[in-house]
Amino acid sequence: MMHHSSMTSHSTAGSDASEPPRRLSPRTQLLFFIGCELLVYMDRGVLAGILPHIKESVHKGDSTPLSSAAAGWLGSVFMFGYTIASPIFARLSRRGPCWTARSIAIGLVVWTAACASTYFFVGTSYDLLLLCRLLTGVGEAAFCALAPVVIDDASPSGRKSSYLGLFFMAIYVGIALGNIVTAGIPSWEAGKVILLVEACLMVPMIVLCLRWQWRFSTSPQRVINEAPAYTGVSGTIMGFMSDVKQVLMVVVAGNFVAREGSSRVFLSQSKSFVLICLGFAAFNFVVGGLAVHGPTILRESLHASQAVATLGLGLATVFTGVLGTYFGGWLSDKVAGKNPDVSSRARAGSKICAIMSAIGVVEGVV
Numbered sequence: 001m002m003h004h005s006s007m008t009s010h011s012t013a014g015s016d017a018s019e020p021p022r023r024l025s026p027r028t029q030l031l032f033f034i035g036c037e038l039l040v041y042m043d044r045g046v047l048a049g050i051l052p053h054i055k056e057s058v059h060k061g062d063s064t065p066l067s068s069a070a071a072g073w074l075g076s077v078f079m080f081g082y083t084i085a086s087p088i089f090a091r092l093s094r095r096g097p098c099w100t101a102r103s104i105a106i107g108l109v110v111w112t113a114a115c116a117s118t119y120f121f122v123g124t125s126y127d128l129l130l131l132c133r134l135l136t137g138v139g140e141a142a143f144c145a146l147a148p149v150v151i152d153d154a155s156p157s158g159r160k161s162s163y164l165g166l167f168f169m170a171i172y173v174g175i176a177l178g179n180i181v182t183a184g185i186p187s188w189e190a191g192k193v194i195l196l197v198e199a200c201l202m203v204p205m206i207v208l209c210l211r212w213q214w215r216f217s218t219s220p221q222r223v224i225n226e227a228p229a230y231t232g233v234s235g236t237i238m239g240f241m242s243d244v245k246q247v248l249m250v251v252v253a254g255n256f257v258a259r260e261g262s263s264r265v266f267l268s269q270s271k272s273f274v275l276i277c278l279g280f281a282a283f284n285f286v287v288g289g290l291a292v293h294g295p296t297i298l299r300e301s302l303h304a305s306q307a308v309a310t311l312g313l314g315l316a317t318v319f320t321g322v323l324g325t326y327f328g329g330w331l332s333d334k335v336a337g338k339n340p341d342v343s344s345r346a347r348a349g350s351k352i353c354a355i356m357s358a359i360g361v362v363e364g365v366v
Contacts, residue, residue: 026154033147037170045178049310050191057188075292078137085141101213107142119196154217165329172321179314183307
């Protein structure tokens, strides 16, 4: 009898061990990604806030101060790393259910290392600083490309746009926080301390990401169905290199490929995809320019102090970013209705974007 009871208890324990881990709640996943997003975009705001000090203290090889063009590259070079790394991380995330979180963690490790290296190794070298900013783009690529997908999978039906709106709202709050915390920074050396603090704050987020790697929401359709051709540690490396090769071949060919059922669809042939990409590029062109050069423009054109310029721009960014982003997500959910399908959400979002863009054009002209 005791032997039978022991076997039963072992059987029960074995069945419990084989059960999949409990998913994190949608709210917990959203809050986690908002925290990461705040730090990533706070870094952008910090760079903009200390840019005048960088122009005075960082040099290309002689003692000549940096030109505005050279300083501008510091705010935009991350896009090269971001563009190259995004499809690689996207492909890597499809290797298994936990690989989305692992890919995000890898990206955040690279981002953290780049920020910490700025404090320890850059000094006054423009080339090293440019390299670190490039690596922040590589690290940012995994997080920014994959986090919205996880949020969309986790969020309840009818509130998906609101959840994504809250997530993207962190972009503007993060930039504003970066502007605000640099309002009283007196030098480049002091600015580097903030970059080190950012890196330290990201470490707990990386630990949580790895600890929760099986508990994030990932759609089964996003995972490669084919059996893995490689096993073991060396096999994982070989498989990753194979994925990188496939992604680079697709990028060079100029067409990203998606699967719909059994057919292969070239995304460049999708008018909606192309228009969304062009619109998002135009949006980031404006927002990126203001984020990097906004404090400097206010300081030089209005003859304001650095503290007033960064603090004023930060507060304005918080107000407009929070209001506009969350309102857009909320309105999209209302227009799409309850339990909308993908097409309904796309139509609702397109209408709202078109109307708001038209209003923006009129205000810009006037």
